[in-house]
Amino acid sequence: MSWGEWLIAGILLASACWTDLRLMRIPNALNLTFAAGGFAYQFLAHGVGGLGWACLGALCGVVPLYAMNRLGGIGGGDVKWFGAFGAWAGPALTFELLLVSVLVGGGIACGLLALRVPGLRALGIKLKWPWGEHPVTGGRKVAFPFMLAVAPGFLILLGMGWR
Numbered sequence: 001m002s003w004g005e006w007l008i009a010g011i012l013l014a015s016a017c018w019t020d021l022r023l024m025r026i027p028n029a030l031n032l033t034f035a036a037g038g039f040a041y042q043f044l045a046h047g048v049g050g051l052g053w054a055c056l057g058a059l060c061g062v063v064p065l066y067a068m069n070r071l072g073g074i075g076g077g078d079v080k081w082f083g084a085f086g087a088w089a090g091p092a093l094t095f096e097l098l099l100v101s102v103l104v105g106g107g108i109a110c111g112l113l114a115l116r117v118p119g120l121r122a123l124g125i126k127l128k129w130p131w132g133e134h135p136v137t138g139g140r141k142v143a144f145p146f147m148l149a150v151a152p153g154f155l156i157l158l159g160m161g162w163r
Contacts, residue, residue, distance in 0.1 A: 009088050016081050020147040026077030031084045038087025057086030060094045078146045105149035
């Protein structure tokens with residue numbers, strides 16, 4: 001990806017993080033605008049081949065996350081966000097970001113479970129949790145915005161010289 005594409009992807013990520021952390025949702029207008037921009041850019045920059053590449057990238061983001069959405073693991077905004085990202089980044093980078101984000105999300109989930117251990121429970125109770133049931137006192141409905149995992153995943157891949 002060029003520096004301009006990285007900048008656009010970073011703006012998309014920052015915008016999604018802002019709304020997801022505040023409201024636990026990513027607006028359709030945000031995802032649609034960035035997806036349309038990605039498709040248009042790829043077509044104008046690379047022709048029909050670029051448009052096909054953008055479609056494949058969007059599918060690499062949407063298809064696996066749609067399955068997770070149907071199982072109740074993530075929200076629909078996250079699915080659409082990965083589709084929009086895929087239109088800019090293409091299939092390989094989208095799939096890599098998806099894998100790293102799922103691993104980071106799993107680490108966050110393990111950390112939240114650790115807060116239920118008796119020794120850490122007192123510390124966990126002090127943790128402010130604005131996204132529904134508290135991880136220490138909550139039941140099986142504990143949730144966190146997936147962008148909490150996507151943002152570090154993005155930075156990890158960027159730091160690894162992701163291109």
